[in-house]
Ligand SMILES: NC(=O)C1=CN([C@@H]2O[C@H](COP(=O)(O)OP(=O)(O)OC[C@H]3O[C@@H](n4cnc5c(N)ncnc54)[C@H](OP(=O)(O)O)[C@@H]3O)[C@@H](O)[C@H]2O)C=CC1
C-alpha cells in the first residue's frame with residue numbers, strides 16, 4: 001500500500017522486525033521494572049525475583065479502575081476550555097482545533113482525589129495494585145491500538161500519517177496509520193499524550209508517598225524530592241499544553257501501539273520507578289545533598305523551560321520583543337531558524353535540560369543501585385533517537401538552511417560533547 005505521498009516513507013525503528021521486538025520488549029521491561037523495584041536486591045540487570053502468574057496480573061477490579069480513570073480524564077477533557085488552539089496546517093490545508101484545559105484537568109483531579117482521600121478512599125493501597133493495573137493498562141492499550149488500526153481502514157487517505165502506512169501489518173500497527181484519529185472533536189492522540197498517563201504518573205507517586213508515610217510515620221526527604229520534581233514536570237507540561245501541538249508525535253507520528261502503550265502504560269508505571277524504588281528501599285538524604293539535587297533540577301528546568309519557551313514564542317510571533325533581537329537564518333519555507341540564544345548553543349537545548357532533570361530525579365535514590373537510573377538511561381536513548389528523527393525531518397523541510405544551521409551550531413544536545 002502506498003504512503004499518502006505516493007512514495008513510501010523510509011521505515012523507522014528497525015522496520016517490522018524492530019517494531020515487533022519493541023512491542024514485546026517494552027511491556028516485558030515495564031513488568032521487569034515493577035517486579036525488581038519491590039525486590040530486596042533491586043537489580044536492574046539481574047533476572048526478576050519471580051515470574052508472576054496470571055492470577056497476580058489479571059484483576060477485573062484493576063481493569064475497572066483503569067477504565068474509570070480513562071473515563072474521568074475524558075470527562076475532564078470535554079469540560080469547557082479556557083482556550084481552543086489551532087494545530088499545524090494539515091495536508092488538506094485545514095487545521096484541527098484542540099481544547100487547552102489540561103492544567104484544569106490536573107487541578108480538578110487533585111480536588112477529586114483530595115475529597116476522596118478525606119472521605120476514606122484508600123489511596124495508599126494503590127502501590128499494592130501496580131502489577132494488575134499495569135497489566136490492565138497494557139491490555140487496554142493493545143485493544144485500543146487494534147481499534148485504531150481498524151478505524152484507519154475506513155479513514156480517507158488524507159488522514160493517514162506519513163509513516164505507519166507501509167503495508168506491513170505489524171509495523172503499521174506499532175507506528176499507527178491515522179495521524180489524528182478523532183470521534184467528533186475528541187482527539188484520541190492529543191488526549192492520551194498529556195492526560196491519563198501524565199496525571200496517572202503523579203497520582204501513583206502520591207500513593208507511594210502516602211504508603212511510605214503509613215509505613216514509616218512520614219515520607220522521606222528523598223520521596224518528597226522525587227514527588228516534587230516530577231509534579232513540577234507534569235504541571236509544566238499541562239500548563240504549556242499548547243506546545244505539544246508542534247511535537248513530532250502530534251504532527252508526524254500516527255497513533256498506534258507505540259504511543260498508546262507509551263502514553264497509557266509506559267509513562268505512569270515506569271516513570272514512577274524512582275518513587276517505587278524509594279518505598280521499598282528507603283534512602284537517607286541530608287539537607288545539604290538535597291539542596292544540591294534541587295539546584296541540579298532547577299538548572300535543568302531553567303534550560304528546558306527557557307529553550308522551549310524561546311522557540312514557542314519565536315514560532316508564534318518572531319517579532320515578539322523577547323525574541324526579536326535573536327539572530328536567525330532564513331529558510332526556503334519562509335520560516336526562520338534561531339541561531340542564537342538557547343538554540344545557538346546546541347541544536348536541542350530543551351533535551352539537555354530534560355536530561356539534567358532526569359539525573360536530578362534519580363540522585364535522591366542514592367548511587368548504590370542502577371535501577372533508579374533506568375529512566376536516565378532509557379531517556380538518553382529515546383532523546384538521541386528522537387533527535388536523529390527530528391534532524392532528518394528538518395533536513396527534509398529546510399534543506400540547505402538546515403545544513404547551514406548545523407554548521408553554525410555543530411553540537412546536537414551537549415555542548416562540545418555530542
Ligand atoms: N519525558 C519524555 O518522555 C519526553 C519529553 N520530551 C520533551 O518534550 C519537548 C518537545 O520535544 P520534541 O517535540 O521532541 O522537539 P522540539 O520541541 O525540540 O521540537 C523540534 C522542532 O523545533 C523546531 N526547531 C528546531 N530547531 C530550531 C531552531 N533553531 N529555531 C526554531 N525552531 C527550531 C523544528 O520544527 P519547526 O521548524 O517546524 O518549528 C523541529 O522539528 C522537549 O522539551 C523534550 O525534552 C520529548 C519526548 C519524550
Ligand SMILES: CC(C)CCC[C@@H](C)[C@H]1CC=C2C3=C(CC[C@@]21C)[C@@]1(C)CC[C@H](O)C[C@@H]1CC3
Nearest residue numbers: 193194236237244247249258259262263266267
Ligand atoms: C517507549 C516507547 C518507545 C516510546 C514511548 C514514547 C512516549 C512515552 C513519549 C513520546 C513523546 C512523549 C512526550 C511526553 C511524554 C512521553 C511521550 C508520550 C511529554 C508530554 C512529557 C512532558 C513534556 O513537557 C512534553 C512531552 C511531549 C512528548
